[in-house]
Amino acid sequence: MCESSSSRVTWEGCSVLLDINDGDRLVFARLSPAAKLKIGNKNCSLQPLIGCPFGTVFQVDGPFLSPAQVNGNNAEEVRDGQVSVESRDKVNNDNNPEEVRDGRANVDSRDNRALVDNNTAQSLTGEDIEAMRRQGAGGNEIIEALIANSATFEKKTSFSQEKYRLKKQKKYAPKVLMRRPVARSICEAYFKKYPSKIGFLRVDTLSLLLSMGNVSSNSDILVVDMVGGLLTGAVAERLGGTGFVCNSYIGQAPYSMDIVRIFNLSDEICKRIVRSPISDLLSQKESPEQTLQPDDACNVESQSNDQISASTSMEDISHSSENGISDLGAENTEPAKEVWKAPKAGERAQKEIIDLWKENGFSSLIIAAPELDTWTLVRDILPLLADSAPFAIYHQYLQPLATCMHNLQLEKMAIGLQITEPWLREYQVLPSRTHPCMQMSSFGGYILSGTKICSTE
Amino acid sequence: MLALHPAKKLSFNRPINNGDLVIVYERHDIMKAVTVSEGSVLQNRFGVFKHSEWIGKPFGSKVVSSKGGFVYLLAPTPELWTLVLNHRTQILYIADISFVIMYLEIVPGCVVLESGTGSGSLTTSLARAVAPSGHVYTFDFHEQRAASARADFERTGLSSLVTVQVRDIQGEGFPDTFTGMADSVFLDLPQPWLVIPSAAKVLRHDGTLCSFSPCIEQVQRTCETLRTCFTDIRTFEVLLRTYEVREEKMQSLCGDGNGSLPSKRRQCSDGSYVLSSSSPSISSVMARPCGEARGHTGYLTFARVKSLS
Numbered sequence: 001m002c003e004s005s006s007s008r009v010t011w012e013g014c015s016v017l018l019d020i021n022d023g024d025r026l027v028f029a030r031l032s033p034a035a036k037l038k039i040g041n042k043n044c045s046l047q048p049l050i051g052c053p054f055g056t057v058f059q060v061d062g063p064f065l066s067p068a069q070v071n072g073n074n075a076e077e078v079r080d081g082q083v084s085v086e087s088r089d090k091v092n093n094d095n096n097p098e099e100v101r102d103g104r105a106n107v108d109s110r111d112n113r114a115l116v117d118n119n120t121a122q123s124l125t126g127e128d129i130e131a132m133r134r135q136g137a138g139g140n141e142i143i144e145a146l147i148a149n150s151a152t153f154e155k156k157t158s159f160s161q162e163k164y165r166l167k168k169q170k171k172y173a174p175k176v177l178m179r180r181p182v183a184r185s186i187c188e189a190y191f192k193k194y195p196s197k198i199g200f201l202r203v204d205t206l207s208l209l210l211s212m213g214n215v216s217s218n219s220d221i222l223v224v225d226m227v228g229g230l231l232t233g234a235v236a237e238r239l240g241g242t243g244f245v246c247n248s249y250i251g252q253a254p255y256s257m258d259i260v261r262i263f264n265l266s267d268e269i270c271k272r273i274v275r276s277p278i279s280d281l282l283s284q285k286e287s288p289e290q291t292l293q294p295d296d297a298c299n300v301e302s303q304s305n306d307q308i309s310a311s312t313s314m315e316d317i318s319h320s321s322e323n324g325i326s327d328l329g330a331e332n333t334e335p336a337k338e339v340w341k342a343p344k345a346g347e348r349a350q351k352e353i354i355d356l357w358k359e360n361g362f363s364s365l366i367i368a369a370p371e372l373d374t375w376t377l378v379r380d381i382l383p384l385l386a387d388s389a390p391f392a393i394y395h396q397y398l399q400p401l402a403t404c405m406h407n408l409q410l411e412k413m414a415i416g417l418q419i420t421e422p423w424l425r426e427y428q429v430l431p432s433r434t435h436p437c438m439q440m441s442s443f444g445g446y447i448l449s450g451t452k453i454c455s456t457e
Numbered sequence: 458m459l460a461l462h463p464a465k466k467l468s469f470n471r472p473i474n475n476g477d478l479v480i481v482y483e484r485h486d487i488m489k490a491v492t493v494s495e496g497s498v499l500q501n502r503f504g505v506f507k508h509s510e511w512i513g514k515p516f517g518s519k520v521v522s523s524k525g526g527f528v529y530l531l532a533p534t535p536e537l538w539t540l541v542l543n544h545r546t547q548i549l550y551i552a553d554i555s556f557v558i559m560y561l562e563i564v565p566g567c568v569v570l571e572s573g574t575g576s577g578s579l580t581t582s583l584a585r586a587v588a589p590s591g592h593v594y595t596f597d598f599h600e601q602r603a604a605s606a607r608a609d610f611e612r613t614g615l616s617s618l619v620t621v622q623v624r625d626i627q628g629e630g631f632p633d634t635f636t637g638m639a640d641s642v643f644l645d646l647p648q649p650w651l652v653i654p655s656a657a658k659v660l661r662h663d664g665t666l667c668s669f670s671p672c673i674e675q676v677q678r679t680c681e682t683l684r685t686c687f688t689d690i691r692t693f694e695v696l697l698r699t700y701e702v703r704e705e706k707m708q709s710l711c712g713d714g715n716g717s718l719p720s721k722r723r724q725c726s727d728g729s730y731v732l733s734s735s736s737p738s739i740s741s742v743m744a745r746p747c748g749e750a751r752g753h754t755g756y757l758t759f760a761r762v763k764s765l766s
Contacts (some may be wrong), residue, residue, distance in 0.1 A: 008663045055663050055688075056759060176671055180663065182562045204695055206551070207559035211551055214534045216585040217565050240565025336624065387517030388532040402702045402744035415529055418742065419700040422472065422552060427673075427692040429680040434673060446700075451482075451531055453517045 008054050008180060015262050016049065016091070017185050019177040026189040026394070028181065028262050039174050054180040059139070059173055061310055076371060089126045114155065121152040139173025159433070181262050183210075183234035190230065190259070198227040199370045200396045202396060202444035204424045206230070209366055210238055212282045212392035212449040217242040219363035222281075224248055224377065226369045229257030230449075232273060233265070235366065236345075241268040247275045248381070250372065260345050274349040281354060281384055361386030367393040374400040375407050393448040401448040408450065417450040472513045473530060478612055479516070480537045482529040488534065490541045492612065503528060535582040537611065545602050548578035549645070549669065552697045553754055556714060557643065560693075560759050561665045565591055567640040572596040572652070575645060577606045583643070584610075584618040593618060594635070598625040629682040630655030637661050644668040649675065650682040657686040660762040671755045679758055687760035694756055699747045706738040719722050 010016060010031055018027045020039060029037060035046040039060055049058070124146060132142055146168055147153050153161060169175070179185050187203040208233070215221055215238040225231040226245055235245045249255050254275050265273075362385050369377065374395060385391060391414070395401050401419050408414045422444045426437045473479060477493045483501065491499055491508075499506040503526025511520060516532040531537060536551055549557075557579065563569060563586045571580060574597035583593045597603040600623055607621045624632070627648055631639075641664060642656045649668040656666050666687065668679050676692055683690050 053662055180562075182564075184559050184562055203559060204556050207555040208552065211555035211558070211582065212535065212536060214585075217588045237564055238586065240590075242565070387515050388530075389517075390536070398700065398744055399742075402700070403742050405702045406704060406742040415482060416531075418485065419702065420526060421698045421700070422748075423696045423698065424556075425694045427676070427694070429673075429676055429690070429692050429758070431677070431681065434677055451517070453529055454515060454519065 010050055010052055010115075010178070013357055015181050015264050017181045017189060017262075020190070021174055023192070024170065026193055028186075028189070037176075039176070049178055052178065055180060056178050058176040058178065060176070085182065098189050111157070112160075115152055122146065122150055124149045132322055133456055139169070142172045143168045146383065154362070183230075183237050183263075186233070186259065186262055187230060191226070198230045199394070200443070200445055201227050201366055201368060201394060202422070202424065202441060203231065204422045205444040205447065206234060208420070208422055209368070209392045210234060212263055212447060213364045213366040213389060214390045214421040215364065215366075219243040220357060220360075221245045221379065222248060222357075222362040222365045224278075224367045224369045224372070224381070225257070226255050226371055227259075229259040231257075231366060231368045232257055232346075233260040233263040236260070236265055236269050236273050237263060239269070239272055241266065241272060243363070244272050244274055244349075244353065246281075246362070247273065247346060248278045248281060250278055250377075252277055254346065254422070257346050265345065270345040271346075271347075273345045274353065275346045276349040276354060278381060278407055280349075281357065282380060290386065362389065364389050365391035365393075370396055375404040378404055378408070379413075380413075382408075382452055383455075387454045388451060390449065390451050395443045395448075396443075398446050401446050405448055405450075412453070413455075414450040414452050417448065419446055419448050421446050472515055473511050473518075475512055478533050478614075479511070480531040480533050480541060482531050488531075488537065488541050490538070502526075506686045524580070533670075538581050539578045542576055542578060542609065543569065543605075544576055545605060546573075546575035550578075550697075550751070551756065552695045553584045553669070553757060554579050554691070556695045556757060557667050557669075558582060560757070561641040561643065561667055563587060563591075563641055565589065568595070568638055569593045569641045569643065570631060570635060570639045570656075571634050571643045572624075572631075573598065573645055574603060574606045574621060577609050578603075579643065579645070580606070580610070580619060581613065581615065584615045588618055591618070592620065594620050594622065596624045596626050596629075596631075597624050598623065621705045625633070627651045631659045635659040640664055642666045647675075648678075650678045653679070653682040654686070657762055664762045666760045666762070668758045669755045670758070671753070673756065676756045676758055683758070686763055688763050689761040691759065691760075692756050692758045694753070696751065696754070698750050700702045700744045701747055702742060702744045704740050705743050706740055708738050759764070 012031055012033070014026060015030050018029055018037065019025075020027065027037060029035060029046060031046050031050050033045075033047045036043045037046055038044075044060060049056075052321070093214065129142060129146075132145065137145075142389065143165065147165070150164075153164065156164065183206065184203055187198065188199065189204050190198045191200070191202050213221065213235075215235050217240055219239065220243050221235050221239070223232055223235060223245055229247075232245055232247045239245060247254065257273075260273065365381065365385050367374070367377065374393060378391075382391065393401060393404065398419070405417050405419060408417060424444060425440055428435060428437055468611075475493055475495050479491055479493060480488050481491050481499065482488050483503065487597060492660075493508050493511055495509050496514065497508045499508065504524030506520060506524025506528065507521050511518075511530060514520065514530065516530060518530050519527050520530060521527045535554075539548065539551060539554070542548070560568075563583065565587060567587045568591060569583050569587060571583060571593060572595065574580060574595040577595075580593060580595050587593060594605070597606065603621050603623045607616075610616050610619045610621065622632075626644075628645055628651075630652060636658055638661065639659045640661060642660060644652055644656070644667070646652065646668075649670065653666075660666065666683075668676075670676050670679065680690055680692065
């Protein structure tokens with residue numbers, strides 16, 4: 001994300017978001033000469049995408065290399081997030097394209113009173129279409145032929161004509177939009193395809209977390225991220241290579257941060273993503289330990305002896321490396337680069353840094369941990385914040401946040417407490433056809449926010 | 458307000474100094490911004506507070522007045538500033554602001570053009586997002602409001618990140634010196650469709666634009682003009698609902714319903730202190746939406762400049 005050095009053009013090894021047919025399918029891919037993507041029946045090489053500016057639109061029979069045969073030999077190299085939606089149930093009767101064709105300026109007054117669905121309108125047969133394909137006809141030619149051979153196309157309203165054309169385009173001439181992976185597009189793609197992986201965190205909720213958490217340059221942000229690393233990546237993107245984002249966890253096994261790799265963060269930014277067990281942050285403080293965790297008991301013992309502690313730290317580092325290697329085993333892409341890249345984001349926090357945080361406190365705290373008890377977690381780690389630092393806690397259920405807010409008030413640990421729920425509605429804005437989108441996400445989760453205050457004990 | 462230099466990175470954890478801007482918190486809906494001045498006093502319904510007693514205390518402190526009332530002193534953030542700033546115009550609030558920054562893909566180092574400045578609510582959050590190496594150029598055609606905004610940015614310590622200029626963007630467009638330099642453009646204008654060609658000119662490749670309009674007719678005209686040189690045109694509305702949390706007592710349903718009433722009556726007549734035991738209750742933490750909510754702020758229309766390929 002070094003804006004000055006990057007002119008927003010792709011490079012070999014970078015991560016891209018491929019939007020196929022206006023959101024029908026969303027794929028995260030890493031560009032390399034050998035990478036391929038299956039679209040319909042074809043395996044398309046991703047090599048032509050290298051060096052192109054983000055935002056470029058490709059067509060399968062256009063700038064791609066010749067499409068491979070149906071039985072492609074090369075396996076797909078696509079990140080998780082790939083899913084194929086063959087058809088969409090459109091409650092929306094109107095055409096809703098992202099880019100509108102200016103076919104007609106006037107709105108026709110024709111209607112459908114004379115149209116009958118008798119399945120005889122199209123005179124081209126499936127065999128005819130296949131023959132055209134074998135003769136090398138492009139997708140757009142097939143579409144024009146279908147329109148010319150449709151007995152009812154001219155009788156449709158202009159709206160219906162646009163809708164018909166779009167439907168055929170998606171089938172015969174798929175288009176691929178190459179998008180830069182940033183927090184916005186990554187969150188949208190995951191929320192659409194794999195919402196449970198990110199704890200049902202919608203993009204407007206994520207933006208509120210970053211604002212209510214006052215994420216800005218030169219801040220040290222304490223994060224509890226059980227949403228696949230999306231929160232950690234979004235915070236790091238906002239820090240821009242200054243300050244630190246400390247990804248903390250209960251016990252000794254870090255939570256997954258797979259999504260961070262999709263962000264194309266620079267080395268400078270990746271160095272600013274560090275990990276630490278919460279027990280390390282709490283040690284030598286008078287806050288209660290998580291004694292229910294067996295690992296913590298062992299850790300407490302090691303804290304009393306510096307030598308043993310050093311040994312434990314080395315073991316942890318080795319364990320982390322092993323984790324990196326095992327992660328690579330699950331993926332079949334460029335092991336060399338992965339080995340080099342995996343340790344960069346999420347290195348274990350140095351003891352000096354931890355001591356500095358203990359002395360000065362974190363600049364803010366953001367929690368997205370749907371599987372942890374909110375109040376016990378907040379009670380333990382809120383004292384790690386500097387005084388007057390803001391915090392924001394996300395949950396997909398209201399009750400844990402209500403209990404936490406009530407307890408924070410009783411304990412007088414924070415002020416300005418508020419639980420908010422965002423509501424997001426998208427609109428179709430077209431001449432004479434403006435209305436809210438008929439399908440929308442009805443729920444984006446809850447956020448508890450506030451400001452930590454001095455303890456008056 | 459912002460930690461602009463690494464040496465000042467932990468601005469929250471230093472004591473309050475003379476000349477600092479602090480947010481005085483009385484209640485969640487009563488806060489005000491005060492510049493600490495030795496020798497000055499703050500008076501409110503909780504009493505009289507001497508500024509000299511604040512100096513040296515850490516942010517987040519609770520300070521007590523001569524009457525025994527108290528307030529909290531908070532470090533300023535763009536969110537708190539949005540709640541306390543002087544309204545010279547209608548302003549954007551946190552739901553719209555955070556969504557705008559996310560959708561415009563603003564990160565440190567970005568160059569952002571904004572018009573109009575208004576009360577500077579969004580400008581403050583934009584400055585936080587682009588710090589430390591980016592810049593916000595904001596334009597307002599009202600001389601007095603531009604001067605007031607400039608003074609506010611001085612007060613909040615954002616002057617190095619924000620440049621305020623007086624210019625009628627609707628009539629003249631953005632200055633030619635910005636051609637191809639902006640990562641993002643934000644418009645909060647009555648007729649944003651007049652500015653679209655100029656915005657397309659100043660935006661760099663893959664740059665993003667946002668227009669904020671209260672009325673759907675404005676959105677329609679804006680989208681119609683956007684189609685000429687922008688892509689990915691999307692219009693949203695973001696609203697927030699807030700919740701109240703309270704502990705409520707609920708009377709349990711005793712099986713011996715008849716017995717409890719005579720017992721209660723008897724204890725009352727006896728003047729007994731165990732009255733509550735006659736009707737045992739359970740406490741629960743409950744949440745319900747607040748009765749009032751902001752029903753509409755405006756439509757947010759986003760677009761991406763077309764690549765010249």
